[in-house]
Amino acid sequence: MSAARVAPQLAVVGLDGVSFNVLMPMVDRGILPNFRRLLDLGAHGPLISTVPWQTPVAWTSMATGVNPGGHGVYGWWNPDLRSGELVPVSGAQVERARYWEVLSGTGVAVGVVNVPMSYPARPVRGFTIAGLDCPSSAPEEDPLLAYPRGVLDEVARTTPDGVRRYRVMPERLDGEDTLAAATRWTEVERHRADSFFALVERYRPGFVQLNLFATDHIAHRTRPGDPARDLAYRSADEFLGRFLDRYPDTDVLVVSDHGSCPIDHFLMVHNFLRELDVLHFGPWLADEQVPVVLGPHASAEECARLVERLRREGRGTRAEMFERHRDRFPGANVGFSTIDWDRTSAFCTSDYGQLRINRERGAGAVVSDAKHRRLLERLGAAFLDLRRPSGEPLVERVLRRDELYRGPHAAAGPDLTPVPAATDVYFCQVYSFYGTGEGRLLAPIGEVVDPARTGCAGDHHAEGVLIAAGPRITARGRLAEASLLDIAPTVLDLFGVEPLPEHEGVVLADLRGRDRRGPSPGEPVDEQAEGLRRRLMSLGYRI
Numbered sequence: 001m002s003a004a005r006v007a008p009q010l011a012v013v014g015l016d017g018v019s020f021n022v023l024m025p026m027v028d029r030g031i032l033p034n035f036r037r038l039l040d041l042g043a044h045g046p047l048i049s050t051v052p053w054q055t056p057v058a059w060t061s062m063a064t065g066v067n068p069g070g071h072g073v074y075g076w077w078n079p080d081l082r083s084g085e086l087v088p089v090s091g092a093q094v095e096r097a098r099y100w101e102v103l104s105g106t107g108v109a110v111g112v113v114n115v116p117m118s119y120p121a122r123p124v125r126g127f128t129i130a131g132l133d134c135p136s137s138a139p140e141e142d143p144l145l146a147y148p149r150g151v152l153d154e155v156a157r158t159t160p161d162g163v164r165r166y167r168v169m170p171e172r173l174d175g176e177d178t179l180a181a182a183t184r185w186t187e188v189e190r191h192r193a194d195s196f197f198a199l200v201e202r203y204r205p206g207f208v209q210l211n212l213f214a215t216d217h218i219a220h221r222t223r224p225g226d227p228a229r230d231l232a233y234r235s236a237d238e239f240l241g242r243f244l245d246r247y248p249d250t251d252v253l254v255v256s257d258h259g260s261c262p263i264d265h266f267l268m269v270h271n272f273l274r275e276l277d278v279l280h281f282g283p284w285l286a287d288e289q290v291p292v293v294l295g296p297h298a299s300a301e302e303c304a305r306l307v308e309r310l311r312r313e314g315r316g317t318r319a320e321m322f323e324r325h326r327d328r329f330p331g332a333n334v335g336f337s338t339i340d341w342d343r344t345s346a347f348c349t350s351d352y353g354q355l356r357i358n359r360e361r362g363a364g365a366v367v368s369d370a371k372h373r374r375l376l377e378r379l380g381a382a383f384l385d386l387r388r389p390s391g392e393p394l395v396e397r398v399l400r401r402d403e404l405y406r407g408p409h410a411a412a413g414p415d416l417t418p419v420p421a422a423t424d425v426y427f428c429q430v431y432s433f434y435g436t437g438e439g440r441l442l443a444p445i446g447e448v449v450d451p452a453r454t455g456c457a458g459d460h461h462a463e464g465v466l467i468a469a470g471p472r473i474t475a476r477g478r479l480a481e482a483s484l485l486d487i488a489p490t491v492l493d494l495f496g497v498e499p500l501p502e503h504e505g506v507v508l509a510d511l512r513g514r515d516r517r518g519p520s521p522g523e524p525v526d527e528q529a530e531g532l533r534r535r536l537m538s539l540g541y542r543i
Contacts, residue, residue: 007247008200010470010494012209012255012487014115015236016055017216018465019259020046022224026233034240035467038254042469043511045479047487049258051404051417052352053462055216056089056133058257058484059116063098065488065503069405071096073117074413079336079349081361085287085311086336086349090133091117096502099488100124103207106497111205113196114168114213120144126205127151129195132213134168154202155195166195169213178221178228178452185214186235193239197246207495212236219260220455251470251494255487258460266428266443266456267386267394269348270334273355275441276382278375280343284318285310285325286335288431293325293332310337334434341365345375353427354414355379376400376415383418388442396421423461474513482508 026032027039050061050068052075060073068074071094077086094117100110104124112118112128119130121144129146145168146152155166170184189212196210218232243252273279285293287307294303310318318338325332339347341362348355357372358365366372380398387393395418405413418427426445433448451457466482468475472494485505492499493507506516 006204007250008208009206010251011243012253013240014209014211015215015254015256016213017219017258017260017460018256019463020465022260023465031230031234032237034237034244037244038240038252038467038469042467042473043475043477043479044467046481047255047464047466048481048483049462049464050484052350052354053258053460054351055257056117060094062484062487063115064096065485065505066096066407067405067504069410069413070407070502072409072412075350077349084337091119099491100207100209102492103495108207108495109203109205111200111203111208114192114211115209121147123147126203127199131211132168155198166191178218178226182214182218182228182231185217186231189214189235193242212239219458221452221457223262223457249471251472254465254467256464259463260458261423261461263426263459264424264445266445266448267425268441268443269353269427269429270434271439271441273346273348278346280340281333281338282340283322283333284315284338285321285332286431287337288335289332292432293329331434335431346379348429350414350429353418355416357415379416393421394425395419426459468511473511475511
């Protein structure tokens with residue numbers, strides 16, 4: 001006789017890139033019955049993202065309860081001015097404790113699958129399988145993907161398709177039409193759900209979280225109403241239905257890291273900086289342009305080998321190869337790896353036009369504080385002067401680093417952040433999109449790239465979703481606006497655990513009929529909280 005099913009106390013369902021402007025029309029069409037079920041049972045409202053509103057930044061802020069200045073993740077890549085290379089970012093750099101790790105430290109068993117920036121999987125009471133920052137193309141062979149280390153072998157024994165089918169994301173998506181890509185994502189996420197349910201039955205955790213990513217991948221490649229987008233959202237709805245049917249007594253929080261919206265134009269940030277004479281590229285083949293010059297049939301291995309050779313042999317080889325290709329690809333020298341630091345005082349490596357001042361490399365470095373202030377003022381004013389052909393402003397305001405970020409990693413953040421005046425313009429810094437040598441500042445996306453193939457039919461906006469329902473969730477209807485930073489203290493509160501002193505958000509106590517409350521600086525820390533603090537610090541977390 002099988003053991004009775006034990007329901008988790010709380011589930012967080014993370015949906016990448018979901019927003020109400022896309023979700024609600026599908027609910028109204030009747031194609032998402034389980035979203036409708038949750039909306040009718042509980043409460044919902046907007047969940048405001050981080051700046052920038054990007055997957056690695058937002059999920060890390062949600063999990064740790066602190067802004068990027070507190071955890072140090074500002075994007076998928078960090079610019080390393082010493083090497084002149086972009087360095088990939090992973091969860092290994094995050095020193096802060098995530099809310100499921102805090103719960104584990106209090107004795108709650110947890111089960112967490114596919115949260116971005118959670119690689120390598122850290123030890124917990126329960127199980128974890130990491131997410132998008134996993135570096136391996138064969139995750140079942142990566143001993144750091146999951147904890148306990150044999151957990152994927154358990155998946156192989158307890159699910160029909162087993163470990164060989166577990167993937168962080170589908171293989172070989174390039175070149176497929178959007179409906180085929182959505183179908184492959186659906187297959188991967190159905191198997192992910194199978195693995196999740198098998199492990200929940202095995203470990204019986206009190207807290208669980210599963211993140212799904214197809215909704216974001218397809219939103220970048222389609223417009224609302226596209227069958228591929230419908231399929232991605234229906235896949236998420238299918239998981240919700242399976243979960244609600246299995247665990248009707250579990251409280252559920254559905255959250256997204258940011259919203260999604262159509263985009264129509266690129267604001268070419270590198271061209272903006274070049275016109276201001278603060279950014280220059282040398283006559284050398286850039287790492288970022290290697291796939292362009294090798295052509296569409298080049299394999300990832302061929303591209304990697306050439307990049308390795310360019311880095312090993314240096315500027316002589318880069319210059320020779322650029323001369324060979326510049327007639328066909330006049331923008332083949334555009335990339336972070338080919339910035340001429342002797343003539344560059346400002347640069348951009350952010351998907352959202354965030355600028356950094358070069359303060360340390362080459363003759364172009366801005367060493368003087370006075371010059372630094374003047375350059376920030378000049379760049380900010382230039383952003384505000386940008387106009388559409390109709391005369392409408394492209395930038396609403398410009399924020400300085402100290403207006404956005406605080407904490408031990410604030411100094412690593414971008415110096416300036418432009419706030420777009422509308423969501424249809426994407427502040428493009430993707431180096432490979434400059435391969436034609438095109439010098440325009442504002443360009444229709446379809447004249448630069450294939451929007452569907454490159455993921456530029458849509459992008460992100462700041463408003464994600466929060467949907468809450470369950471036996472202990474008394475709120476109904478519309479919720480007041482909340483922040484990603486509110487999720488960590490709220491999850492802890494639902495288990496009777498005090499938020500950590502570092503948490504910047506408020507407890508969403510209105511989910512249970514109370515007033516929202518935030519941290520109260522200066523209040524004495526009780527003995528339980530101090531004991532938890534010591535345990536987490538002993539594990540290496542910054543508290």
